[in-house]
Amino acid sequence: MSPFRPRIVSALCLLLASACGDEEPLPPPVPPPAVAVAEKPAEVAVPDAGRVELAQLVVVTGEARLERGGKQSPAAPGPLSRGDAVETGADGAVTVRFADGRTVEVGPDARFVLEEDSSGVVMAVSRGLVLARVPADRRPGSAGPSVQLTLLTPFGLTRVGADGGEVKVDVGPDEGRVEVLLGTVEVVAKNGQTVRAEQGQVASVKVEGVTTRVLELAPVEVTVHAGTGRAEWRQKGSARWRGVARNGEALKSGDSVRVRQGTALLKLEGSESTLSLGSGGELVVEDVARAGSTDEARLDLRKGELGLMLAPGRASRVVLPGLSLESNGAARLDVRRTGDGFTVDSRVGDVTLVRGGARESLRAGERATVTGEATAQVGALERAPFALPSAERQQVFHRRPSEVALTWEEAGEVRVEVASDAAFKMPVLEGTARSGFVNVMPPARGSLYWRVKRVDGSEVAHGSATFGPERSTKGELDRLRNRVPEGPEKTTIFFQDKPPAVTFTCEAEQGAASYKVAVYRSGALGKPVAERSADEPRVPLEAGTLGEGSFVWSITPVGAAGRPLRGGRMNKLELVFDNSVPTLIVNAPREGLRAGPRVRVAGVAPVDAKLFVNGQPLTLDSKHRFNTWVVPEGRPPQVVFKLSRPGAPDVYTVRTLK
Structure with missing residues (x-):
């Protein structure tokens, strides 16, 4: 298979192509109506002042040369005029675009010359493989005036109309092979024989005439x-x-x-x-x-x-x-x-x-x-509510993956590639896009890499993101059992998110059947805020039982008869909120919560961070906590937190609701 790889484009009726050498004109065919084939015009230079643009060279890859006015130079994107010749090398390929949006893609080891006659543009292909396409529809404002294109080969010609279609022509030393991929084309041999080849047919064009056969699958x-x-x-x-x-x-x-x-x-x-x-x-x-x-x-x-x-x-x-x-x-x-x-x-x-x-x-x-x-x-198509810009090393935490829009700033036709690896060896999708975004389904765990290029191959944007389940802090807090010993020294516990679990301890007392803990707010000893008992001299309190503040507490050994073996000594405890959290902690909404017109969002963010919810900045208090209401977006409803920190990639936390 040729290394020439055509790009994506819509198609309805198709094109044909081929070049013509300096040869005798074709005699008119005997019915259908005569079709005169002119000799290939001589390749003569046209003074710059009188040059008329016939097409645009929009893509050049590998080795390709432009011959203009008898002089050769490396081919580059730009206008093509009458008499211009383009030749591709063993690794070369070019794409030519005409005013009405049709394109001709030329593969390796090919040569063509652009000319013009009374009927329109003439593209003479003397060797190589070309793929000609007409857009499937010409919507208002989408393309210029229709161009009548004639494709010549040393063996005959094909005139391409303005209807959508696609045809592939391979010009060899002994024949021109015309493969109709879409639509219908008319092939005229040098002896005047005219054949209409339809989609799924192949026409072999030789000096002695045209033969067709069905493209066998x-x-x-x-x-x-x-x-x-x-x-x-x-x-x-x-x-x-x-x-x-x-x-x-x-x-x-x-x-x-x-x-x-x-x-x-x-x-x-x-x-x-x-x-x-x-x-x-x-x-x-x-x-x-x-x-x-x-x-x-x-x-x-x-x-x-x-x-x-x-x-x-x-x-x-x-x-x-x-x-x-x-x-x-x-x-x-x-x-x-x-x-x-x-x-x-x-x-x-x-x-x-x-x-x-x-x-x-x-x-x-x-x-x-x-x-x-x-x-x-x-x-x-609507853009997915959750959108990622074209930036590197973004992080997304989600529990139920849903569509994400990969976005870029530049408008117009581009080519997008999305892959699950940085080398783009494992494609997720690729093709033409025009809306400034493409919606993709991200992996539950893994990465996406994307790059966006213009038609001429220059880069518009690129980005990457890793995806994985949201990291839960609940288990860590449940496992954190801060030990608070009995004694004269005040114990201070620093916490993030909600107050952690606390375990009160004392020395074992002989004859004790249980140990009872009572905790009071400092200055309010009339009623305890928490009381617990345990069989061992270690009495736990669940995470969140005690709030931020200062407390006094006592632990009393109790005998088998239910009587205290000694009085409890008062001890000091202080719980202090520490706002130096390394990551965003979201307490609300919970994943899978049933959504109403508004949902509550609450949690704490790192000190040096800016936080956004569904694209809007979120106000944080002096300890970087937040507690407010927002409107969920999308179907299913989502709340998307974006955490931005200086010098670090953005981090997104997605909560999907019912």
Whole structure:
């Protein structure tokens, strides 16, 4: 497979391409109507003052050179004019964009020349592999005027219309190979023979004429693995469901998969594409096949949600009952079965919805609701309430993971990559985005790394965050049993969060059957604030029983008859709040609390920290404690605490409510 990896873009009708050498004009074809093929225009320089921009060179990778006015120089993003020639090396690739949004992606060891004739732009490809795309829809303001593009090869021509589509052309020494990935194209050979090639067909163009054949799909093995929880599978014709083995199960046509709780991962052999069936989902694998750079999966999603992570560098087609999804490159989609159709969310990547003869575009950051034969209802996806900026080493503590929005500041079309490792070898999603954010499901424990790049490859932003369960201080406080001995010295206990457990001790008394402790507020000896008894000379008080302040206490040995063996001596105790906590301590709200219009938030923050709740600054008292009410956000409702400290990454604590 060529190292040339096309980027994602929506598509409806497709393009074709190829270059033409200095050869005799083609004779007009005998019906259909004649199509005259002009000789390849000479490569002549145009004075700078008279240059007319025909296209933009928007991406250059590896070795690529620009020839202009007889002089060569390294190719760089910028305008292309009549007579400009671009040549790529063994590791080179470029992308050319025209005014109406269509693109032509040129692979390694290729050469083309841009020209212009009375019908429009002429792109002459003398060798190499090109991928031509037309946007699936041209929404108002989304692109310039339509461009008539003619693609020439030494063996013939293809004129590309303004409708959406995609075609791949490989120009070799003896033939031009035209693979129609989407839409319909017209191929004209040098002998005048004209052929219309449709999606799924390959045209071989030689000097003597054009031949076409169906693009044959080879079966692809599908393996199902249990991602989280328990996944089950069932062979075609069987009534028995079986658990998916640890090493996975190979599926055949007609086999079923279901998930009661958790996820099931379906992997396609030899492809980076992955399908993920969510809790409560069930599907039947009807057929999965491949031809060249095209993957096709035919599935019957009977209920639930199916996540699609479609591979970069490949054309993907997912065929569902009454709906097909077509993508040209990387995309991340969520498909949900509804009572009368589907909803399709495109987190990243542009795709095409196909129903019968109708083709509709779904762009990155949009949701389509598909019902019956009606036109799909398309709207923007909402940003997840919990958002992370593009910053490094952020920490997120959560007990029930929910969607998080990864954000960046720059508007416009970008390419986003999210992975679970810093080397981006374990992708979570990648593809085109335009909304300044992408929603992802974070791991219960683990990390996310993301980077955002412009179309020309320059970086917009990058960030990282670690995720894990919220650290509980309750267990630590319960285990902390501050020992307070009987004696003349005052005991001082410093605490954070709530007052800790306290254990009062004395020397063992002969004949004592129990020991009784009484604790009083200093200056208020009329009534004890706490009384406890124990069988040993160690009497514990639960955490939180005593509040902040000064106390006096006594411990009295008691005999078997219930009479004191001696009088208790008064001892001094002081509990002092220490606001030097190293981390945020949240006492309220509790995880899973039933949410009302407002919920109480309470706790304590480190001295040098700033605290925000659901994006709003929170006022702290002199001891950095807080106790107030806020409005929860999102579905399910959430309260998100953000702790910022000088010179340290931001720390987020997420409480999810009912």
